[in-house]
Amino acid sequence: MSVTETPLSAAPVALTAGEAMPESTAGPLTRTDIVRYAGAGGDLNPIHHDEPLAQAAGFPTVFGMGMLHAGMLGVRLARWVGPDNLKTYKVRFVGQVWPGDVLTFTGAVASVDDGVATLELAVASSTGGEVLRATATATVAAAVAA
Amino acid sequence: MIDPDLVGKELGSVRFPVERSKVYELARALHDDDAVWHDPEAARAAGFERVPLLPTATVLADHWRPDGALAPAIALGADLNRLLHGEAAWEFLRPVAVGEELRATTRVVDVTTREGKRGGTMTLATIATDFVAPDGEVAIRRVDTLVETGAPA
Numbered sequence: 548m549s550v551t552e553t554p555l556s557a558a559p560v561a562l563t564a565g566e567a568m569p570e571s572t573a574g575p576l577t578r579t580d581i582v583r584y585a586g587a588g589g590d591l592n593p594i595h596h597d598e599p600l601a602q603a604a605g606f607p608t609v610f611g612m613g614m615l616h617a618g619m620l621g622v623r624l625a626r627w628v629g630p631d632n633l634k635t636y637k638v639r640f641v642g643q644v645w646p647g648d649v650l651t652f653t654g655a656v657a658s659v660d661d662g663v664a665t666l667e668l669a670v671a672s673s674t675g676g677e678v679l680r681a682t683a684t685a686t687v688a689a690a691v692a693a
Numbered sequence: 694m695i696d697p698d699l700v701g702k703e704l705g706s707v708r709f710p711v712e713r714s715k716v717y718e719l720a721r722a723l724h725d726d727d728a729v730w731h732d733p734e735a736a737r738a739a740g741f742e743r744v745p746l747l748p749t750a751t752v753l754a755d756h757w758r759p760d761g762a763l764a765p766a767i768a769l770g771a772d773l774n775r776l777l778h779g780e781a782a783w784e785f786l787r788p789v790a791v792g793e794e795l796r797a798t799t800r801v802v803d804v805t806t807r808e809g810k811r812g813g814t815m816t817l818a819t820i821a822t823d824f825v826a827p828d829g830e831v832a833i834r835r836v837d838t839l840v841e842t843g844a845p846a
Binding site (some may be wrong): 554555556557558573581583584586587588589590591592594612613614615617618619621622624625626630631633634635636637638639640683 | 715718719720721722723724725727729739740741742745746747748749752753755756758762763773774776778779780781782783784785788816817
């Protein structure tokens with residue numbers, strides 16, 4: 548599904564333990580996606596856009612900067628919980644993202660305590676498995692009894 | 694080579710506007726073209742008082758540093774061909790709206806070394822950046838771990 552199908556919420560969202568973030572994908576990632584992020588995010592490390600330089604440094608080709616898929620997961624997380632309700636977001640980069648990869652974004656509520664949800668999220672690539680693991684906390688609304 | 698003597702030192706401070714054109718460009722680069730991220734009218738229609746900030750928009754400070762996103766790594770003395778981004782963590786202490794101005798100040802929290810799995814000594818640097826609002830309050834705190842892998846034998 549397209550990312551923008553979930554409207555952004557200003558108010559805290561009701562979430563309960565075990566609930567999942569709407570799964571979404573991005574890609575196949577192009578070199579243009581990487582270059583666009585380099586310009587937008589101010590990361591002009593040539594290892595991400597200069598093919599001969601990346602190969603001379605021992606890589607098969609250029610690869611995406613971590614902040615590209617961390618940012619893509621971040622907007623999905625913000626869509627899920629509402630941007631102003633996010634308290635913390637922590638990402639650990641565990642793999643690289645290459646041109647041609649399709650990325651899958653997932654997340655779930657680990658627990659809810661005192662109106663704050665702890666969330667566990669991940670990004671997986673079509674060629675390398677898990678590339679990013681994340682945790683986040685967000686203020687949530689009380690679940691409405693069914 | 695990351696310099697361990699930099700622990701506790703400031704790596705630079707930059708004041709920057711959280712500007713809607715740059716936020717729009719960033720949101721598009723993240724494949725999310727929702728007008729709420731940059732248009733005050735769309736934000737109001739969605740129930741926001743002000744245009745909300747997307748979580749990783751702290752990177753916009755990098756446009757105001759001479760070396761961009763690489764500025765802290767260069768200031769640390771890291772070898773850029775052996776540099777990896779290990780972790781990034783944000784604490785959102787109060788909402789920031791598009792249109793505000795922030796000052797980002799980065800300091801070195803820790804530098805440690807560890808034997809790498811593929812030989813050589815890895816150096817890990819932890820740097821923290823405070824994004825301070827004009828009223829002096831820290832609005833966002835970001836902590837990054839940069840990894841310099843071992844030099845080839």
